[in-house]
Amino acid sequence: MTPTSRRLRLTASGVTRQVDVTRTGQVSVEGVHEPVVVNRIDHTTFLAVVNGRRIHVDFVKGDHAWWAFAEGFSCVVDVDTPVRRRRASPTRAAELSAPMPATIVTVLVEPGQVVERGDVLVVLEAMKMELTLRAPNDGTVDTVTCKEGELAQPGVALVTMQSADGRRV
Amino acid sequence: MFRRLLIANRGEIAVRIIRTCRALGIETVAVYSDVDTTALHVTAADFAESIGPPSPAESYLSESKIIDAARRAGAEAVHPGYGFLSESPAFAEACGDAGLCFVGPSPAVIARTGSKIDVRRLAKTVGVPVVPGGEPTDQSSAGLRAAVEDVGFPALLKPSAGGGGKGMRVVRETADVDAAIVSARREASAAFGDDTIYVERHLQHPRHVEVQVAADGRDNVIHLFDRECSIQRRYQKVIEESPAPALSDAIRRELSTAATTIARAAGYDNIGTVEFLVDGATDDIRFYFLEMNTRLQVEHPVTELVTGVDLVRGQLEIAAGAALPWTQSSLRQQGHAIECRVYAEDPDHDFLPQAGRIALYREPTGPGLRVDTGVCEGSDVPVHYDPLLAKVIAHGESRGLALARLTEAIRRYAVLGIGTNLNLLGSVLSHPRFAAGSVDTHFLEDERDDLYGPVSDDPLTAVLAVAATHYEHAGTDRRIPTTSPTTIADPWNDHTGWRLDNP
Numbered sequence: 138m139t140p141t142s143r144r145l146r147l148t149a150s151g152v153t154r155q156v157d158v159t160r161t162g163q164v165s166v167e168g169v170h171e172p173v174v175v176n177r178i179d180h181t182t183f184l185a186v187v188n189g190r191r192i193h194v195d196f197v198k199g200d201h202a203w204w205a206f207a208e209g210f211s212c213v214v215d216v217d218t219p220v221r222r223r224r225a226s227p228t229r230a231a232e233l234s235a236p237m238p239a240t241i242v243t244v245l246v247e248p249g250q251v252v253e254r255g256d257v258l259v260v261l262e263a264m265k266m267e268l269t270l271r272a273p274n275d276g277t278v279d280t281v282t283c284k285e286g287e288l289a290q291p292g293v294a295l296v297t298m299q300s301a302d303g304r305r306v
Numbered sequence: 307m308f309r310r311l312l313i314a315n316r317g318e319i320a321v322r323i324i325r326t327c328r329a330l331g332i333e334t335v336a337v338y339s340d341v342d343t344t345a346l347h348v349t350a351a352d353f354a355e356s357i358g359p360p361s362p363a364e365s366y367l368s369e370s371k372i373i374d375a376a377r378r379a380g381a382e383a384v385h386p387g388y389g390f391l392s393e394s395p396a397f398a399e400a401c402g403d404a405g406l407c408f409v410g411p412s413p414a415v416i417a418r419t420g421s422k423i424d425v426r427r428l429a430k431t432v433g434v435p436v437v438p439g440g441e442p443t444d445q446s447s448a449g450l451r452a453a454v455e456d457v458g459f460p461a462l463l464k465p466s467a468g469g470g471g472k473g474m475r476v477v478r479e480t481a482d483v484d485a486a487i488v489s490a491r492r493e494a495s496a497a498f499g500d501d502t503i504y505v506e507r508h509l510q511h512p513r514h515v516e517v518q519v520a521a522d523g524r525d526n527v528i529h530l531f532d533r534e535c536s537i538q539r540r541y542q543k544v545i546e547e548s549p550a551p552a553l554s555d556a557i558r559r560e561l562s563t564a565a566t567t568i569a570r571a572a573g574y575d576n577i578g579t580v581e582f583l584v585d586g587a588t589d590d591i592r593f594y595f596l597e598m599n600t601r602l603q604v605e606h607p608v609t610e611l612v613t614g615v616d617l618v619r620g621q622l623e624i625a626a627g628a629a630l631p632w633t634q635s636s637l638r639q640q641g642h643a644i645e646c647r648v649y650a651e652d653p654d655h656d657f658l659p660q661a662g663r664i665a666l667y668r669e670p671t672g673p674g675l676r677v678d679t680g681v682c683e684g685s686d687v688p689v690h691y692d693p694l695l696a697k698v699i700a701h702g703e704s705r706g707l708a709l710a711r712l713t714e715a716i717r718r719y720a721v722l723g724i725g726t727n728l729n730l731l732g733s734v735l736s737h738p739r740f741a742a743g744s745v746d747t748h749f750l751e752d753e754r755d756d757l758y759g760p761v762s763d764d765p766l767t768a769v770l771a772v773a774a775t776h777y778e779h780a781g782t783d784r785r786i787p788t789t790s791p792t793t794i795a796d797p798w799n800d801h802t803g804w805r806l807d808n809p
Contacts, residue, residue, distance in 0.1 A: 194772045195722060
């Protein structure tokens with residue numbers, strides 16, 4: 138038997154809410170008393186009626202995320218599905234890789250080194266600016282897989298750390 | 307006038323230069339690296355020449371490739387825009403050697419005014435006050451350290467060869483000096499190929515005011531009034547306006563006079579900008595010469611909107627040998643103009659530049675509005691270059707009107723698919739300090755907590771509801787109920803108290 142409604146957890150602009158959508162298109166957003174009416178105007182434009190207010194929303198798929206624009210504000214919208222939760226990686230701040238193609242200028246740590254939250258681990262240079270990779274938590278450096286002078290690609294780990302409470306960051 | 311011009315640049319400024327050329331009947335040649343093949347500036351030009359791999363050094367900064375492209379395309383002149391090769395005396399010289407007209411000052415003038423150290427000394431000789439500081443001839447670590455100690459703390463290390471904030475370091479105490487020198491030199495070397503450093507006293511809450519100047523090499527030197535550029539991040543300008551708000555007419559006249567004095571002393575020709583720092587309270591205002599820029603500036607549109615001139619047209623006419631197209635007495639500042647720079651960046655992660663495809667692009671339009679863009683829907687923003695996407699400029703009879711128009715324009719500007727600073731711009735424009743005109747170069751840091759709020763409740767709910775509906779129907783046969791005209795306009799659905807007949 139198909140469910141009469143589907144429940145999703147969505148995050149936008151740092152706020153996470155539960156949203157229920159029925160087969161008939163009725164939408165209930167956690168914390169909002171009246172259901173929201175959503176109408177589609179064209180491929181990427183929607184009209185939502187929230188507490189009696191008509192709000193235009195642009196909603197579109199980008200390279201890696203869904204983007205929304207409403208009343209002068211834009212944000213990424215994330216869906217928190219069970220599968221995604223299992224594969225969730227640590228917050229971006231904890232990823233110790235270059236955010237964009239960058240040249241490694243100085244490697245300031247070595248495996249086994251104890252660092253404090255905020256310590257600079259690697260100095261990089263990209264687009265004529267200096268970028269720094271910092272320790273997201275107190276902990277110990279686990280592996281260092283980068284060398285001065287190399288070009289680092291985004292998403293490839295340069296330094297891994299064990300946080301002070303023993304979890305791998 | 308030139309028949310065919312090559313624009314040695316990309317993005318919004320290349321598009322803007324092409325626009326003036328089109329109005330003057332000049333054929334345009336664009337250049338593009340491998341990641342810019344479908345960029346807006348390429349499609350906007352009459353002709354286009356490929357100049358190689360994405361890295362700037364191998365494309366937009368390659369003198370030989372640009373000049374070869376000009377030859378192949380039969381261009382007689384080259385407009386360098388801003389950044390890239392615009393302030394390179396060597397490039398200006400190479401153009402001349404190749405029989406191409408460089409749209410800008412002569413190589414000698416660029417060299418003379420481009421060295422921040424030399425032009426500081428020049429300003430002093432003509433009696434224009436400069437920011438207290440030193441230009442150490444001894445560029446060793448010991449020499450620079452001594453210069454810093456002379457100037458006192460807090461001090462600012464600055465590269466002589468360039469701007470945009472690169473290579474600049476604030477030093478607050480002796481313990482920081484050595485590391486700052488190493489770091490500043492390294493960044494300066496990478497950005498400008500020259501690690502010469504000079505030192506200034508770091509002013510705590512300065513305002514950045516600049517004056518547009520123009521000269522024609524026939525002893526005509528004029529100014530086109532002032533601009534204020536005090537909203538900055540990492541010394542990169544974000545919001546600019548003309549005239550400088552909250553400065554008396556007397557001070558603004560003094561600044562304009564100082565600017566033309568320096569330009570004349572430097573034997574300036576074509577268009578340039580003289581930058582100042584303004585410090586102190588209303589009854590005790592002091593200004594200091596900062597530096598001179600020998601090119602068109604990013605924020606030139608605010609001057610164009612208040613004076614009604616086309617600065618690029620002026621550049622082209624002067625470069626083609628004509629006299630200055632404007633006289634001082636015929637120029638007037640009318641009304642007020644404010645500009646916002648739209649950058650591809652992530653304000654939540656230290657403003658890291660963003661790259662990616664623009665999935666949705668919708669520009670604002672309206673009275674008094676001008677949008678200079680280098681991108682459109684579907685544009686692929688590459689990582690390799692400055693992340694400036696576009697500029698939005700609003701003009702109005704008063705600052706209040708210009709601000710209201712700009713605020714609404716930013717609110718309507720939709721750029722989705724990559725992070726931009728549009729949310730931040732909206733917050734800045736609505737901030738009471740900005741509305742009062744009482745800002746300085748630390749405004750963005752000082753008001754950080756006020757400026758980075760999440761989206762408010764109802765729009766957030768709308769976004770979540772739309773997203774949920776979309777996910778609900780994605781991958782199923784069920785279509786989202788498309789709207790009928792009656793659904794949108796149906797007054798029975800409106801709970802806001804709309805009435806057909808007012809009592």
